[in-house]
Amino acid sequence: MNKIRISAVSYTNTKPFIYGLQHTGILEKIDLSLDNPSDCAQKLIDDVVDIGLIPVAATLSLKYWEIVSDYCIGAIGAVNSVFIFSNCDIKDVKTLQLDPQSRSSNNLARVLLKNYWKADHLMIVEDAADYAKSAGPYTAFVQIGDRTFGKKEQYPFVYDLAEEWQKFTGLPFVFAAWIANKPISSEFMAEFNQSLKYGLNHRGELLKELPSRPDFDFEDYLMHKLDFELTENKKKALYLFLEYVKEL
Numbered sequence: 337m338n339k340i341r342i343s344a345v346s347y348t349n350t351k352p353f354i355y356g357l358q359h360t361g362i363l364e365k366i367d368l369s370l371d372n373p374s375d376c377a378q379k380l381i382d383d384v385v386d387i388g389l390i391p392v393a394a395t396l397s398l399k400y401w402e403i404v405s406d407y408c409i410g411a412i413g414a415v416n417s418v419f420i421f422s423n424c425d426i427k428d429v430k431t432l433q434l435d436p437q438s439r440s441s442n443n444l445a446r447v448l449l450k451n452y453w454k455a456d457h458l459m460i461v462e463d464a465a466d467y468a469k470s471a472g473p474y475t476a477f478v479q480i481g482d483r484t485f486g487k488k489e490q491y492p493f494v495y496d497l498a499e500e501w502q503k504f505t506g507l508p509f510v511f512a513a514w515i516a517n518k519p520i521s522s523e524f525m526a527e528f529n530q531s532l533k534y535g536l537n538h539r540g541e542l543l544k545e546l547p548s549r550p551d552f553d554f555e556d557y558l559m560h561k562l563d564f565e566l567t568e569n570k571k572k573a574l575y576l577f578l579e580y581v582k583e584l
Contacts, residue, residue: 339367340524341385345512346370347481348546348554349409349417349562350389355542356535362527372437373480373512380517387516387528391440392574393581398517404525405514407532408566412508415498416561417484420445421468422476422493427455430474433464440511440577441480444497447580452504486551507573513566536564 344350344357354370357363371379377394379385387404395401418441422429432449434442450456461467470477470491478497479487488494498509514532535542539558546554563570 339365340387340520341367341369343369343371343376343379343385343388343390345373345376345389345409345481347373347417348485348557349481349511351542351546352535352539352558352564353389353407353532354535355538356531356533359538360531360534362531365524365527374437374439377439380515383517386518387514387520389512390515391438391512392510392515392577393440393443395515396578396581398515401515401517402519403513403566403571404516404520405529405532406566407514407529407536407564408510408570409512410508410510410563410566410570411498411561412563413499413502414496414561415509415511416496416557417482418444418480418497418511419484419488420476420478420495420497421470421487421491422495423470423473423491424476425493426453426476426495428474429455429458429476431459431461431472431476433461433467433470433475433477435478435480436463436467438478438480441497442478443581443584444501444509444577445478446584447577448497448500448504450584451580452500485549489551501573501577505573505576507576508563508567508570509577510566510570510574513574 377390380388
C-alpha cells in the first residue's frame with residue numbers, strides 16, 4: 337500500500353497532533369514531514385503531499401480540497417501566538433511587514449485592517465529584509481508561532497489576531513485545518529482522526545516533554561488558548577474568512 341504523504345506544521349501548536357501520529361499504528365501508513373505553515377501549504381498545492389495541516393487561506397489556491405479531520409488549529413478568543421506587534425496604535429500604522437512563514441495570519445491581519453480597523457490605507461510589505469523589527473514609529477509587523485513566545489512585553493501595542501477577529505465577528509477562528517487535495521478513503525480518515533484525538537487526549541504527557549520557559553506558559557497555551565475541535569461554528573468562521581480574503 338502506498339503511504340499517505342502528510343505535511344504538518346512544526347510549531348508547538350501542532351505537537352499534540354504529532355504526538356498522536358507518532359504513538360499510534362498510523363505512523364506505519366504515512367510519510368510525515370514537518371514544515372513551516374507556508375511550506376506546508378505549498379507542498380499540498382504542488383501535490384508533493386496528499387494531506388496538509390495548512391493555513392486555511394491556502395485552500396483558495398487548490399483546485400480541489402476537502403477537510404479530512406474533526407480537528408484543527410483554532411482559538412476562541414486570544415490564541416497567544418499570532419500577533420501584530422507595533423510601535424503605535426493600529427489605526428496610525430503606516431507600514432505593516434508580513435510574516436514570510438504565514439499565509440492565513442497575514443491575510444487575517446489584512447482583513448481586520450480593511451474591515452474592522454478601517455485602516456487599509458497603509459503600505460503592506462511582503463519581503464522586508466528583517467520583517468520582525470519595527471524600527472519606525474509607524475511600522476508594525478505580523479508574527480506567528482513559537483517565535484512570538486515571550487514577546488508581548490517588548491512592544492507598546494500588541495494585537496492578538498484571534499481575539500481581534502472574535503471582537504469583529506463574534507466567532508472563533510481557524511488558523512489551519514487538515515486538508516486533502518484529493519479524495520481520501522473513509523477508512524484512513526477515521527483512523528487518522530483517532531490518532532489526532534489520541535494526541536489531544538495525552539497533552540498532559542506531552543507537556544512533560546516540553547522545556548519550561550519563564551516567559552511562556554505551555555500548559556495554558558496547549559490546554560486553554562488553543563481550541564482544537566473543528567466545530568460547526570469554526571467552519572462557519574472558516575468560510576466567512578475565505579469570503580473576506582477573496583475581497584482583499
